[in-house]
Amino acid sequence: MIRVLRELWLFFSRDLSIARTYRISFLLEIVEALFGTAMFYYVGRFVDSPQLQQALPQGGSYFAFSLVGFVFLDYMNASLDTFDRSLEEARNAGTLEHLLVTQTSLPVIVAGSAIYPFAATTWRIAVYLAWGALLFGFPLHAANWLTVAVVLLATLLAFSGLGILSASYLLIFKRGNPAKWFMLGLSSVAGGMLFPVSILPDWLQILARLNPVTYALDAMRAALLAGAGFSGIWRPLAVLLLFAAVLLPSSMAIFAWALRRTKITGTLTHS
Amino acid sequence: MTEAAIAVDSLEKSFPPARSGWRAFVQPFEKPTVVALSGVSFEVREGEALALVGANGAGKSTLLRILATLLLPSRGSARIAGHDAAREARAVRRRLGYHAGTDHGFYARLTGRENLRFFGRLNHLSSVAANLRIAQLAEQFQLGEMLDRQVRTLSSGTVQRLSLARALLHQPRVLLLDEPTRSLDAIAAMDFRRFLKKQILRRGDTSLLFASHTLPEVELLADRIAIIDKGRLIACDSLSALKHRTAAATLEDAFLRLTGRTPHSSQEDAPE
Numbered sequence: 397m398i399r400v401l402r403e404l405w406l407f408f409s410r411d412l413s414i415a416r417t418y419r420i421s422f423l424l425e426i427v428e429a430l431f432g433t434a435m436f437y438y439v440g441r442f443v444d445s446p447q448l449q450q451a452l453p454q455g456g457s458y459f460a461f462s463l464v465g466f467v468f469l470d471y472m473n474a475s476l477d478t479f480d481r482s483l484e485e486a487r488n489a490g491t492l493e494h495l496l497v498t499q500t501s502l503p504v505i506v507a508g509s510a511i512y513p514f515a516a517t518t519w520r521i522a523v524y525l526a527w528g529a530l531l532f533g534f535p536l537h538a539a540n541w542l543t544v545a546v547v548l549l550a551t552l553l554a555f556s557g558l559g560i561l562s563a564s565y566l567l568i569f570k571r572g573n574p575a576k577w578f579m580l581g582l583s584s585v586a587g588g589m590l591f592p593v594s595i596l597p598d599w600l601q602i603l604a605r606l607n608p609v610t611y612a613l614d615a616m617r618a619a620l621l622a623g624a625g626f627s628g629i630w631r632p633l634a635v636l637l638l639f640a641a642v643l644l645p646s647s648m649a650i651f652a653w654a655l656r657r658t659k660i661t662g663t664l665t666h667s
Numbered sequence: 668m669t670e671a672a673i674a675v676d677s678l679e680k681s682f683p684p685a686r687s688g689w690r691a692f693v694q695p696f697e698k699p700t701v702v703a704l705s706g707v708s709f710e711v712r713e714g715e716a717l718a719l720v721g722a723n724g725a726g727k728s729t730l731l732r733i734l735a736t737l738l739l740p741s742r743g744s745a746r747i748a749g750h751d752a753a754r755e756a757r758a759v760r761r762r763l764g765y766h767a768g769t770d771h772g773f774y775a776r777l778t779g780r781e782n783l784r785f786f787g788r789l790n791h792l793s794s795v796a797a798n799l800r801i802a803q804l805a806e807q808f809q810l811g812e813m814l815d816r817q818v819r820t821l822s823s824g825t826v827q828r829l830s831l832a833r834a835l836l837h838q839p840r841v842l843l844l845d846e847p848t849r850s851l852d853a854i855a856a857m858d859f860r861r862f863l864k865k866q867i868l869r870r871g872d873t874s875l876l877f878a879s880h881t882l883p884e885v886e887l888l889a890d891r892i893a894i895i896d897k898g899r900l901i902a903c904d905s906l907s908a909l910k911h912r913t914a915a916a917t918l919e920d921a922f923l924r925l926t927g928r929t930p931h932s933s934q935e936d937a938p939e
Contacts, residue, residue, distance in 0.1 A: 399791070406788050410774065410781075417776045417817070490772035494833070497735050497765045498789035499757065659739040660699075662682045662729075 403500050407508025426523055433527040436463045453592055454622040460535060463528055465589035467521045468616050472583065472609055474517040475555030476576040479563035482509035493665060502655065503648060506560060514552055535621060543619035543629055550636040551612040557643020564654040583609040611635045670749045672841050672874035673711035673734065677743035680704040680729050699741060703729040705898045714871035718889035719878040720922060726898040727878035731843045735765040747841050764834035768845030772830060775819035779810060779829050782818060783836060790837040804832040807862055823850045831859065844877040848884060860887055882918045896926045
């Protein structure tokens with residue numbers, strides 16, 4: 397176990413060292429977050445009304461609702477993107493086959509490559525929320541940070557399975573990320589990102605209930621905006637963990653199968 | 668009787684035809700038709716150096732990649748220290764150092780040292796042991812201050828040396844080198860051969876299987892030479908035995924006679 401943690405740390409510190417060579421990009425992300433937060437603030441000011449606030453599940457301002465929806469969708473985006481982007485970069489740089497001949501196991505290589513991108517996304521979310529709280533009155537004081545952390549972890553696990561499925565697709569077919577296209581497309585309409593799913597027609601609400609994003613956002617808003625404890629988020633949390641329990645092992649099995657196919661076809665390093 | 672360091676038995680490898688566009692979707696599921704290796708069998712004893720010699724596309728790299736667990740054979744077996752490369756990949760990798768013959772495969776924005784440390788640690792070297800080995804190999808490969816520069820700023824020859832150092836980091840018992848001196852200048856190549864001969868092979872505990880087009884390199888390093896042509900092993904013997912068998916004066920002549928090539932027809936493909 398300690399060896400695995402040490403190996404995961406190696407991947408994280410590798411990616412951190414690479415990221416440190418792009419310092420300006422790091423600063424630009426902070427500025428970009430300021431503009432993004434400001435945009436949601438002014439959209440909120442433009443559309444907010446007592447009637448709208450009543451329609452929101454946790455009440456409060458539309459700014460807080462939409463900012464949480466936007467930044468946590470970034471988390472899903474990162475989950476769907478991270479695995480296949482790491483894989484593609486490793487393939488293009490020629491490091492993939494050198495990783496695969498080390499004594500480190502495939503699941504550790506896959507998980508290790510995702511740690512830094514997830515940490516960077518968490519940092520980016522923190523910057524958005526910090527700008528929101530500092531300049532635009534985002535109600536950070538209401539948050540229950542323990543449940544926020546648990547929801548983040550459950551979200552990460554649930555979405556990682558989809559990301560690993562994308563990476564498997566990339567191994568075999570070399571281009572494209574259909575899981576990302578589908579999930580982002582679905583979630584922008586039926587995920588509760590910018591409006592509550594309760595306003596959708598029935599058939600779209602059914603689709604939203606099959607989408608892990610809906611549960612992740614429900615739980616995150618409850619924890620962050622209403623300070624809900626575990627009793628307030630157990631249902632969406634259980635669904636997220638169920639998604640994770642099904643998707644993670646099955647996606648790892650599919651990834652191992654896809655890797656085996658590339659070892660048969662000799663296309664591991666092809667792009 | 669001691670177990671062979673490398674044992675290849677009736678090895679066959681075929682690939683499905685290359686496809687592009689929408690046909691690429693069916694490629695992973697198509698029947699293999701392109702034969703890369705056919706019925707290859709040989710052994711490499713502990714401490715022995717075996718050279719793979721053959722024209723481009725003969726199947727040398729495919730063979731090395733199967734042994735490195737990067738490809739699965741279609742039939743037959745490839746074993747490293749008794750472990751099957753297809754079924755016991757992790758046990759095989761513990762004993763293996765692999766150099767792919769390319770001058771990439773590093774993180775361009777990390778320094779050479781950071782790269783070596785990363786791969787050394789993934790091969791379960793402790794931090795202290797990794798630093799020690801990096802220092803030893805840096806001296807051996809004359810990497811000097813290059814080690815602390817980002818890989819993207821290094822010449823291809825230096826990256827090649829770095830790649831060879833990576834293959835040797837964890838002191839593997841079996842070394843697989845695909846054209847190890849391809850991007851090296853004449854002096855660096857000579858130094859590397861001398862290093863392999865004196866520091867690695869003379870110890871007698873490391874086996875070497877390498878592919879090369881440079882015949883003087885093959886003559887210097889190899890105890891035996893395997894000649895591969897169109898995926899078939901057509902000879903595997905010592906240099907003197909190959910010359911004797913073909914009544915040839917040089918390895919080049921022996922190669923040409925064994926493969927039935929003439930110097931004119933093989934100008935592009937044959938070893939130098």
